[in-house]
Every structure is written in structure tokens, then in C-alpha cells.
Amino acid sequence: MTTPVLEARDVTMRFGGLTAVRSVDFTVNSGEIVGLIGPNGAGKTTFFNCLTGLYVPTEGTVAYQGRVLPPKPHLVTQAGIARTFQNIRLFANMTVLENVLVGRHTRTKEGLWSALLRGPGFRKAEKESEAKAMELLEFVGLAAKRDHLARNLPYGEQRKLEIARALASEPGLLLLDEPTAGMNPQETRATEELVFAIRDKGVAVLVIEHDMRFIFNLCDRVAVLVQGEKLVEGTSEVVQADERVVAAYLGEPFEGDPGEAEAAEVEAAEAAAASESDTAAPSETGTAAASESDTATPSETESETAVAESTGDPEDTTDAESTGTTEGEAQ
Numbered sequence: 001m002t003t004p005v006l007e008a009r010d011v012t013m014r015f016g017g018l019t020a021v022r023s024v025d026f027t028v029n030s031g032e033i034v035g036l037i038g039p040n041g042a043g044k045t046t047f048f049n050c051l052t053g054l055y056v057p058t059e060g061t062v063a064y065q066g067r068v069l070p071p072k073p074h075l076v077t078q079a080g081i082a083r084t085f086q087n088i089r090l091f092a093n094m095t096v097l098e099n100v101l102v103g104r105h106t107r108t109k110e111g112l113w114s115a116l117l118r119g120p121g122f123r124k125a126e127k128e129s130e131a132k133a134m135e136l137l138e139f140v141g142l143a144a145k146r147d148h149l150a151r152n153l154p155y156g157e158q159r160k161l162e163i164a165r166a167l168a169s170e171p172g173l174l175l176l177d178e179p180t181a182g183m184n185p186q187e188t189r190a191t192e193e194l195v196f197a198i199r200d201k202g203v204a205v206l207v208i209e210h211d212m213r214f215i216f217n218l219c220d221r222v223a224v225l226v227q228g229e230k231l232v233e234g235t236s237e238v239v240q241a242d243e244r245v246v247a248a249y250l251g252e253p254f255e256g257d258p259g260e261a262e263a264a265e266v267e268a269a270e271a272a273a274a275s276e277s278d279t280a281a282p283s284e285t286g287t288a289a290a291s292e293s294d295t296a297t298p299s300e301t302e303s304e305t306a307v308a309e310s311t312g313d314p315e316d317t318t319d320a321e322s323t324g325t326t327e328g329e330a331q
């Protein structure tokens with residue numbers, strides 16, 4: 001029987017005047033792999049951050065196994081939700097094993113004094129933790145590299161290590177933010193197998209990814225965010241066949257487009273402003289030239305944006321998201 005693991009209700013996140021996520025309802029059931037897709041800037045990571053307590057949603061609630069979660073990352077992890085990040089976040093100068101042991105801290109009972117005095121209780125707990133961490137390293141295929149520094153692992157293995165560390169907190173739900181970003185096809189395929197194996201261990205998975213083949217192969221259900229709103233949700237077949245999804249990715253407007261009302265408002269305001277200025281200064285010379293240059297500007301800006309966007313995708317490897325965590329990056 002499937003039961004809801006995660007239930008987000010009416011989640012909205014605003015940054016000043018910008019609504020990045022708008023009234024999103026979302027459920028992940030036990031045993032499911034669910035995909036969250038959408039064009040750049042659709043609000044996917046913001047929504048993840050609301051689920052994991054990094055952001056306090058402006059409105060709405062997030063519940064895990066029926067209990068509303070406090071918006072605090074460590075309490076969310078303790079409750080049973082773990083995540084990886086778009087930009088890899090490992091302790092670069094720690095070993096592979098140590099990175100996984102850090103992930104276990106929410107599941108160990110030994111306190112600070114016990115750790116400092118290294119009493120028998122602490123040593124026993126430490127042994128158990130190490131055995132569990134090694135099991136996870138076997139699971140992701142990194143056991144042989146237990147003593148390597150995280151920073152020396154190849155990129156694909158750093159991603160695996162992040163997943164092992166997330167699993168170390170023994171979650172019931174794992175959130176993966178672009179797990180195959182920067183991977184070659186073989187690594188992507190291996191990640192797909194790994195996610196299936198995680199699900200088979202009884203952990204539900206929610207994954208954000210831009211690689212559509214990966215998503216549609218992997219997921220039992222896919223939700224599409226566009227401009228902060230959930231546009232479509234269904235099986236891979238349903239989502240792939242929905243013309244609104246294709247239009248959203250191609251940037252074409254469609255009926256009921258979440259941005260349509262706003263665009264109409266802006267157009268109406270611009271038209272009103274133009275007709276006011278026409279009435280105010282009907283005989284001014286140079287109006288035509290000014291309006292020509294005005295119309296030229298947006299397309300110049302667009303092409304600048306297009307160039308900026310086409311010069312690679314640096315965000316995934318070097319930029320840190322501002323999360324307030326104290327973790328170091330491996331790169």
C-alpha cells in the first residue's frame with residue numbers, strides 16, 4: 001500500500017516582489033521515484049529549499065509522514081529527509097569515510113562529553129557508525145577509496161559520495177538536486193541504477209534534473225514547474241505528451257500560461273503609458289526615433305542574455321548556494 005511520505009500543501013515562496021514558488025501542492029508516496037522538472041528559473045531549487053527547511057515558505061506547510069516539519073534543516077534531516085545539492089558540498093579535506101561518518105551524526109546518540117572522553121560507549125558507537133558507513137560505501141561502489149581525500153575523487157565519484165553521505169542519516173526520503181549535472185552518459189546511467197537501488201532499499205526519492213531522458217526513464221511520476229506554479233503532473237508518458245510542457249520549454253505562450261496574466265498586465269500598462277505620452281506631446285519631434293531606439297533595446301538585452309546563457313553552465317561546479325550551512329566544497 002502506498003502512503004504519503006512527503007506532503008507539501010499550498011507552498012508559496014516570495015523574495016520581495018518575486019514569487020518564486022506559488023501555491024504548490026505536492027506529494028511523494030512511499031516506494032516512489034518522483035521527478036521535478038521545469039525550465040531554468042522555474043522555482044525547483046527554491047521549492048527543494050522550502051522542503052528541507054533552508055527557506056521558510058512565505059505560505060504553506062510541509063509534512064513528513066503526516067507530521068508538519070519545522071523549517072530548520074537539522075530537524076528536517078532528523079525527521080527523515082536527506083538531500084544532495086546542485087553544487088557538490090563535501091568536506092574536501094576529509095576522507096571519503098569521514099564524509100559519510102559526518103552524515104551519520106543525526107543518528108548517533110553519543111554526546112559531546114562522551115566523544116571528548118572517548119569512553120567505551122563512544123568507542124562502541126563509533127565502531128557501529130563505521131560499519132554502517134562502510135556498508136554505504138560498498139553500496140555506492142566507493143569502499144576501496146575509503147581513505148582517499150574527498151577532493152581527490154573524480155567528479156562522478158564525488159556525486160556518489162554525496163549520495164552516500166545523505167543516506168548515512170537513514171532517511172525515508174532522499175532529495176537529489178541535479179544528480180547527473182556534468183556527468184557523461186555512462187556516469188548518468190550508473191546514477192540511474194543507483195537511484196533504483198536506493199528506492200529498492202525502501203527510500204522514496206524526489207529528483208530535480210534537466211536531463212529529460214534520465215527523468216523519464218527513472219520516475220514513476222513527474223511534476224512540471226513553470227514560473228513557480230505546478231503546470232502538469234503525471235507519468236512520464238502523460239508529461240511528455242502534454243503540449244503545454246513542450247511550449248514551456250520552448251518559451252512559447254500557451255492557454256493558461258501562468259505568466260500570461262502578468263504579461264497582459266505589463267502590455268496594457270505599456271500601451272496606456274504610450275498613449276498618454278502621445279497625447280501629452282503630439283507635436284514633439286524625435287518621438288519616432290526615441291520609440292525606435294526603445295524598441296531596439298529589449299532585443300539587444302535579449303541577445304546579451306542569450307550570449308551570457310550560452311557561455312557554459314558554471315553554476316553547478318563552482319557557485320555556492322547561500323544556505324547558511326558550514327560545509328566546505330570539494331572543488
Ligand SMILES: Nc1ncnc2c1ncn2[C@@H]1O[C@H](COP(=O)(O)OP(=O)(O)OP(=O)(O)O)[C@@H](O)[C@H]1O
Nearest residue numbers: 015018019020038039040041042043044045046047
Ligand atoms: N535567494 C533568492 N533571492 C532572490 N531571488 C531568488 C533567490 N533564490 C532564487 N531566486 C529567484 O527565484 C526564481 C526561481 O529560482 P530557482 O533557482 O528556484 O529556479 P530553478 O528552477 O531551480 O532554476 P535552475 O533550473 O536554473 O536551477 C528565479 O527567478 C531566481 O532568480
